[in-house]
Amino acid sequence: MPSRTSAKSAKAIKAAGKSSGGFRKGGTGGRLPTKRQIPWMTIAAVVCVLALIGGIAAFLVPKIQDKQEADKYTPSAQKKDPSDQISGVVKKDYPAGLHVAATQRVAYDQAPPFGGPHDGSWAACTGIVYSKAIRTENAVHSLEHGAIWIAYNPDKVDKAGIDLLKQKVQGKPYSLMSPYPGLDSPISLQSWGHQLKLNSADDKRVNEFITALRLNQNTYPEVGADCANPTFSTDNPPPFDPAPVGPDAVPMDGKGLQQDQTELSGAGGAPTMPSGGIPGLPGGLSGLPGGLSGLPGGVPSIPAPTDAPTVPDQPAPTQ
Numbered sequence: 001m002p003s004r005t006s007a008k009s010a011k012a013i014k015a016a017g018k019s020s021g022g023f024r025k026g027g028t029g030g031r032l033p034t035k036r037q038i039p040w041m042t043i044a045a046v047v048c049v050l051a052l053i054g055g056i057a058a059f060l061v062p063k064i065q066d067k068q069e070a071d072k073y074t075p076s077a078q079k080k081d082p083s084d085q086i087s088g089v090v091k092k093d094y095p096a097g098l099h100v101a102a103t104q105r106v107a108y109d110q111a112p113p114f115g116g117p118h119d120g121s122w123a124a125c126t127g128i129v130y131s132k133a134i135r136t137e138n139a140v141h142s143l144e145h146g147a148i149w150i151a152y153n154p155d156k157v158d159k160a161g162i163d164l165l166k167q168k169v170q171g172k173p174y175s176l177m178s179p180y181p182g183l184d185s186p187i188s189l190q191s192w193g194h195q196l197k198l199n200s201a202d203d204k205r206v207n208e209f210i211t212a213l214r215l216n217q218n219t220y221p222e223v224g225a226d227c228a229n230p231t232f233s234t235d236n237p238p239p240f241d242p243a244p245v246g247p248d249a250v251p252m253d254g255k256g257l258q259q260d261q262t263e264l265s266g267a268g269g270a271p272t273m274p275s276g277g278i279p280g281l282p283g284g285l286s287g288l289p290g291g292l293s294g295l296p297g298g299v300p301s302i303p304a305p306t307d308a309p310t311v312p313d314q315p316a317p318t319q
Contacts, residue, residue: 072085073086073208073211073212074211074212075212075216075217075218080216080218080219081212081213081216081218081219082208082211082212083194083196083208083209083212083213083219085208085212086196086205086208086209086212087205088196088197088198088205089194089195089196089209090194090195090196091193091194092110092114092115092193093193094115094116094192094193094252095116095253095254095259096144096221096222096259096263096264097221097222097259097260097261097262097263097264098116098117098118098250098254098257098259098260099117099118099119099120099141099257099260100117100119100250100257101119101120102119102121102238104137104248105245105246105249105250106118106136106137106140106245106250106252107249107250107251107252108136108140108252109252110195111180111182111183111184112136112139112149112151112183112188112190112195113136113140113190114140114190114191114192114193114194114195115140115143115144115192115193116140116254117137117140117250117252117254117257118137118140118141119135119137119138119140119141120141121138121141121229121231121232122141122142122144122145122225122227122229122232123135123138123139123141123142123176123229123232123237124142124176124227124229124232124234125142125145125147125149125174125175125176125227126173126174126175126227126228127169127170127171127172127173127175127176128169128176128177128234129166129169129170129176129177129178130176130177130179130234130237131179132178132236132237132239132240133178133179133180133181133239133240134178134238134239134240135237135238135239135240135241136240136241138232138237138238139151139176139178139190142176142227143190143191143192143220144192144220144221144222144225144263145220145222145225145226145227146174146192146214146215146216146217146220146222146223146225146227147174147175147176147191147227148174148175148176148189148190148191148210148213148214149176149177149178149189150165150168150169150175150176150177150178150187150188150189150190150206151177151178151180151183151188151189152165152177152179152180152183152186152187152188153179153181153182153183153184153185153186153187154181155181156183156185156186157186157187157201160201161200161201161202162201164201164202165177165187165201165206168206168207168210172214173215173227174214174227175210175214178240179240180240181240181242182242184197185198185199186198186199186201187199187200187203187206189206189209189210191209191213191214191216191219191220192219192220192221193219193220194209194213194219196209221264225263
């Protein structure tokens with residue numbers, strides 16, 4: 001018969017076995033649990049990749065948006081005058097080829113004007129920023145050649161605004177900029193038959209107007225005409241006349257003037273050579289024998305404008 005002591009020992013062993021089995025069930029096999037390691041290197045790599053993606057997106061997205069915006073206002077066969085999409089643009093039809101003498105003034109119906117009779121000599125518009133206000137009749141002829149004229153009120157636009165506008169003009173073909181004293185708005189943009197008045201130089205419509213109308217062959221009369229004019233002084237241009245016009249001013253309908261037929265090919269027409277040569281040159285330049293029809297292959301098409309710098313015949317003054 002087992003003794004009482006033996007029974008107690010058996011119970012103790014049994015209890016110890018149960019306790020040991022329960023510990024093993026916990027899954028540690030008697031070992032202390034290890035501390036979990038955080039994968040810092042992996043986290044750092046992911047953060048770097050995300051930052052790189054974000055940087056690329058921040059760089060590319062605005063450029064993509066700018067291109068989409070530019071495409072929206074770029075002329076095409078389906079969209080001949082994209083300025084119709086620009087809020088605030090005023091449009092008027094004007095007869096072309098009506099030239100006045102250097103001593104004559106025109107009773108313009110707009111200020112600044114954006115069409116109508118004009119001086120036979122155009123203001124140089126090869127990306128020129130004029131420091132002085134120029135004669136209106138010369139500037140209007142530049143519009144007939146497909147240029148954009150940015151006029152500003154020097155009393156309403158600060159230096160930062162003027163500098164921003166300069167960036168839109170300097171070195172840009174078929175562009176000119178000048179002060180316009182007494183202008184009823186801080187800024188006014190002109191192309192032939194189009195005008196947009198603005199309060200701020202950073203208005204996005206400045207770029208939209210330029211994209212839509214600079215050398216847009218559907219919207220200006222004298223397609224193929226040059227913007228360089230060696231007879232027009234960029235340092236000392238014919239001055240702006242702020243006085244009201246007199247009774248002898250040429251009316252907007254050009255009554256008494258004879259239209260220059262070489263400038264009447266119409267928007268989108270073939271380039272023309274001004275009769276009698278370049279206005280302002282003594283004696284002009286003699287015409288080509290047989291006219292332009294004698295050129296092999298005819299007259300080449302006019303390329304779309306680019307922002308490649310154009311060297312003016314005379315250096316533009318700086319402000």
